Amino acid sequence: MPTVAELYKKDLDKLLKPGIHFLDGNTATAEGAVTAGCRFYAGYPITPSNEIAEYMSYRLPQVGGKFIQMEDEIASIAAVLGASAAGVKSMTATSGPGFSLMQENIGLGSMLEIPAVIVDVMRAGPSTGIPTLLGQGDILQAKYGSHGDYEIVAYLPANPQEAFDFTIKAFNTAEKYRVVAVVLSDQLVGHMYGKVRVPEFDEIEIVERPKPTVPPDQYLPYDSKYLVPPMAIAGTGYRVNNESLTHTDKGYPTTDKDASFKLVMRLVRKIRENEKEIAEWEEYLLDDAEYVIVSYGSTSGSVRRAIKVLRTQGYRVGLLRPKTAWPFPGWVVENLASRGVQKFITVEVNMGKMYHVVREFSRGVPVEHIPYAPGYIPDPDYVMSNVKKVIEG
Amino acid sequence: MQQSLDQVRIRLMGLGGHGIVFAGRLLGMAAAMQGLDSILTITYSPEQRGGWSRADVIIAKEMVDYPLIDEADVFLATTQQAFSLEFKSLRKGGIFVYESTIYKPVIPNANDYVVIPVPATEIAENVTGRRLMMNVVLVGVITSALEPLIKEESIINAIRGMTRRAGKLDTTVQEMNIKAFQAGLDYGRKYLKGMG
Amino acid sequence: MSTEVEVATTGIKVELPKAYDDIKDLIRIDRLPHIWCPGCGLGILLKLLARAIKNSGIPIEKHVIVTGIGCTGRIGGYLRLDAYHVTHGRAIPFAVGLKMANPELEVTVVGGDGDILAIGGNHFIHAARRNDDINVIIVNNFIYGMTGGQYSPTTPKGAKTTTSPYGHFENPFNVPLLAYAAGASYVARWSVLHQNELYQSLLEMFRVKGFAVIEVLSPCIIYTDRNAMGDAVDFMKVIKERSTIDHNANLADIDIDFSMKKIVLGNFVKRERPVSYG
Numbered sequence: 001m002p003t004v005a006e007l008y009k010k011d012l013d014k015l016l017k018p019g020i021h022f023l024d025g026n027t028a029t030a031e032g033a034v035t036a037g038c039r040f041y042a043g044y045p046i047t048p049s050n051e052i053a054e055y056m057s058y059r060l061p062q063v064g065g066k067f068i069q070m071e072d073e074i075a076s077i078a079a080v081l082g083a084s085a086a087g088v089k090s091m092t093a094t095s096g097p098g099f100s101l102m103q104e105n106i107g108l109g110s111m112l113e114i115p116a117v118i119v120d121v122m123r124a125g126p127s128t129g130i131p132t133l134l135g136q137g138d139i140l141q142a143k144y145g146s147h148g149d150y151e152i153v154a155y156l157p158a159n160p161q162e163a164f165d166f167t168i169k170a171f172n173t174a175e176k177y178r179v180v181a182v183v184l185s186d187q188l189v190g191h192m193y194g195k196v197r198v199p200e201f202d203e204i205e206i207v208e209r210p211k212p213t214v215p216p217d218q219y220l221p222y223d224s225k226y227l228v229p230p231m232a233i234a235g236t237g238y239r240v241n242n243e244s245l246t247h248t249d250k251g252y253p254t255t256d257k258d259a260s261f262k263l264v265m266r267l268v269r270k271i272r273e274n275e276k277e278i279a280e281w282e283e284y285l286l287d288d289a290e291y292v293i294v295s296y297g298s299t300s301g302s303v304r305r306a307i308k309v310l311r312t313q314g315y316r317v318g319l320l321r322p323k324t325a326w327p328f329p330g331w332v333v334e335n336l337a338s339r340g341v342q343k344f345i346t347v348e349v350n351m352g353k354m355y356h357v358v359r360e361f362s363r364g365v366p367v368e369h370i371p372y373a374p375g376y377i378p379d380p381d382y383v384m385s386n387v388k389k390v391i392e393g
Numbered sequence: 394m395q396q397s398l399d400q401v402r403i404r405l406m407g408l409g410g411h412g413i414v415f416a417g418r419l420l421g422m423a424a425a426m427q428g429l430d431s432i433l434t435i436t437y438s439p440e441q442r443g444g445w446s447r448a449d450v451i452i453a454k455e456m457v458d459y460p461l462i463d464e465a466d467v468f469l470a471t472t473q474q475a476f477s478l479e480f481k482s483l484r485k486g487g488i489f490v491y492e493s494t495i496y497k498p499v500i501p502n503a504n505d506y507v508v509i510p511v512p513a514t515e516i517a518e519n520v521t522g523r524r525l526m527m528n529v530v531l532v533g534v535i536t537s538a539l540e541p542l543i544k545e546e547s548i549i550n551a552i553r554g555m556t557r558r559a560g561k562l563d564t565t566v567q568e569m570n571i572k573a574f575q576a577g578l579d580y581g582r583k584y585l586k587g588m589g
Numbered sequence: 590m591s592t593e594v595e596v597a598t599t600g601i602k603v604e605l606p607k608a609y610d611d612i613k614d615l616i617r618i619d620r621l622p623h624i625w626c627p628g629c630g631l632g633i634l635l636k637l638l639a640r641a642i643k644n645s646g647i648p649i650e651k652h653v654i655v656t657g658i659g660c661t662g663r664i665g666g667y668l669r670l671d672a673y674h675v676t677h678g679r680a681i682p683f684a685v686g687l688k689m690a691n692p693e694l695e696v697t698v699v700g701g702d703g704d705i706l707a708i709g710g711n712h713f714i715h716a717a718r719r720n721d722d723i724n725v726i727i728v729n730n731f732i733y734g735m736t737g738g739q740y741s742p743t744t745p746k747g748a749k750t751t752t753s754p755y756g757h758f759e760n761p762f763n764v765p766l767l768a769y770a771a772g773a774s775y776v777a778r779w780s781v782l783h784q785n786e787l788y789q790s791l792l793e794m795f796r797v798k799g800f801a802v803i804e805v806l807s808p809c810i811i812y813t814d815r816n817a818m819g820d821a822v823d824f825m826k827v828i829k830e831r832s833t834i835d836h837n838a839n840l841a842d843i844d845i846d847f848s849m850k851k852i853v854l855g856n857f858v859k860r861e862r863p864v865s866y867g
Contacts, residue, residue: 087691194431
């Protein structure tokens with residue numbers, strides 16, 4: 001697999017240098033994108049994601065990229081898809097209300113199989129909620145927000161280091177599978193500064209979308225013999241009809257049963273059949289855990305602290321921290337359930353989102369949610385006292 | 394609670410424009426460069442101009458888990474307002490640093506704390522000609538209290554590496570910052586020695 | 590030389606009209622017959638657009654068509670070009686992304702009055718304001734055809750549609766005035782009856798640097814049926830009889846009302862304005 005060192009040889013001195021940096025999560029996200037090769041950004045102002053747009057407007061011109069502030073979030077994601085169709089890695093960033101507006105075109109990106117990255121710096125909702133404070137309420141929306149059947153990929157950074165790393169991963173996954181990849185950051189991760197270690201450029205692997213290997217007259221844009229068909233770039237002579245309507249391998253609209261079903265199957269299979277390769281998670285003190293807390297993003301730091309203390313008090317608790325919300329590492333939950341875990345406890349800043357996903361895989365082991373949605377992450381005391389309540393019934 | 398002593402929790406607070414966030418970034422960056430872990434979170438009052446700002450830095454030998462501060466080991470307040478609002482978050486036995494040319498706090502149970510008054514604005518003006526660099530003077534004082542966890546050269550490296558949206562600080566500003574920092578460090582070292 | 594085409598739905602082979610000979614390499618012949626109703630003006634536009642693209646002097650592979658939803662949105666699918674059929678109303682911002690990412694592309698949006706001016710209206714005025722270097726062809730048939738005849742932003746007051754059974758209450762957009770006011774570099778209005786003028790206008794559109802808008806009046810039998818205007822041919826006759834060409838018309842004065850007593854066509858605006866990008 002090529003690395004940053006090989007692919008962006010002439011730009012290396014313009015990239016964030018390998019070594020230790022101290023960055024806020026939003027800037028780390030933007031730098032991750034630039035390192036991954038993102039050269040187009042379109043967005044619309046929304047708190048708490050603004051630092052990403054501001055930083056990209058300053059940073060992209062330095063590396064030969066382009067920035068545009070569009071008239072709304074719908075236009076932003078449309079422009080991102082357009083730019084990516086023209087062969088440029090592209091990104092937008094937003095928060096809940098803007099993410100809602102983008103949903104229809106997430107479906108478009110999925111249907112046209114255009115790689116794109118959306119950073120959703122989650123804030124408290126519903127509606128306009130509390131713009132300056134955090135929420136983790138967009139977890140299910142990220143996967144299920146657009147109509148119809150499709151699959152996306154979503155990462156859950158817990159700190160600026162992961163904001164940097166996961167944004168690179170998001171680009172790689174988007175390109176590899178020709179899907180929309182979402183970085184589900186949150187207000188706290190976006191605004192906190194933390195240590196970011198940038199690896200050496202020859203250690204950062206970069207994935208690029210599969211390219212056609214056949215001449216235009218033999219090329220099928222949605223060739224179903226592939227799970228992820230090679231992608232022709234606009235303007236390269238392939239003269240492809242890229243069709244938002246349900247289409248044949250050739251890209252022509254169709255209402256044929258077989259062709260329709262085959263297409264939708266492929267759109268979901270390309271992620272579902274690779275979920276074990278894509279999904280990432282962290283296990284903390286799970287080996288002997290009787291109670292498994294499932295938590296992610298900035299909230300997981302508080303949970304980790306709570307677990308440290310609970311362990312000193314004799315509670316056998318551990319943390320399962322999904323680093324990808326989608327695909328969700330459901331088999332890890334299944335294995336824990338089969339191993340005889342007493343309970344799963346979800347701790348997230350919402351009234352129960354990943355809770356439902358854990359239940360899907362818990363094989364009858366009870367799952368309890370600790371609801372919390374005041375705009376902040378729960379502190380370790382809150383987590384401890386509520387976990388004890390769950391354990392002690 | 395429960396943030397044990399494997400972490401140092403520093404709360405910096407003052408008026409917007411006092412360079413509180415910059416000070417926090419210097420401390421966090423220096424720690425990161427020394428191989429420690431550090432997290433900085435920032436809170437502002439709702440006003441776009443003229444309100445307070447607060448920078449909470451956690452420095453830890455291992456990975457910082459809970460990223461927020463509920464109790465501070467070191468508290469810096471550059472204004473009476475900051476002092477009034479957040480002095481309560483300083484733990485007993487903690488270090489309290491304040492800007493003594495701006496205000497004179499009335500500290501309840503002052504003997505429970507290590508109190509370091511710093512005429513930072515004066516020092517900054519004397520050393521650099523710029524009153525605004527008082528924040529970096531105060532970083533020097535805090536560093537003196539945290540040595541050897543945070544080292545002098547790390548802060549100097551952090552100043553040299555500090556970037557803003559528009560790029561790096563220019564060299565003359567960097568050098569002035571370093572001078573201001575060292576003056577604060579001297580002041581702090583002497584002050585603490587005097588107390589000892 | 591004529592080209593034999595197999596009609597996909599029936600398997601019957603027919604000969605492609607000679608009028609298409611020069612552009613047959615630009616048409617996806619295997620997709621014919623097209624889905625448009627008999628009498629629809631879109632077939633004429635398809636032919637003229639293909640011809641203009643062919644003769645634009647810009648390499649064929651650099652042309653990209655972006656369309657949204659509606660009858661007009663299907664035009665890209667019949668052109669053997671890089672074409673993107675995207676979501677309703679979003680063709681313009683998609684096109685902006687394409688153009689910014691690769692300024693060598695000649696990006697043309699084709700959409701109906703509903704697609705461009707209702708759901709996509711905000712994108713239209715902002716792209717014009719920025720003067721994004723793309724082309725927009727608005728096929729104005731005064732109605733939502735594909736969804737069954739609801740009123741659109743250009744439906745004249747008084748017209749009957751499936752959602753204005755008592756006659757439409759609202760005022761329509763004056764498209765050239767809107768485009769001009771928002772900042773377009775090039776603004777024209779033609780009809781599918783004015784094939785020569787429209788063809789020349791399309792060629793001009795490709796030459797223009799900046800946001801180029803052509804409003805194309807086009808018959809829709811869904812509209813004419815509802816309003817006892819006869820068939821598409823009758824509608825064409827109205828255009829033929831009542832339209833005047835005035836390149837210097839006062840744009841504030843060229844509304845098209847229900848009576849269609851006055852239909853002003855022309856190449857109204859061509860001006861140099863800074864372009865947003867590229």
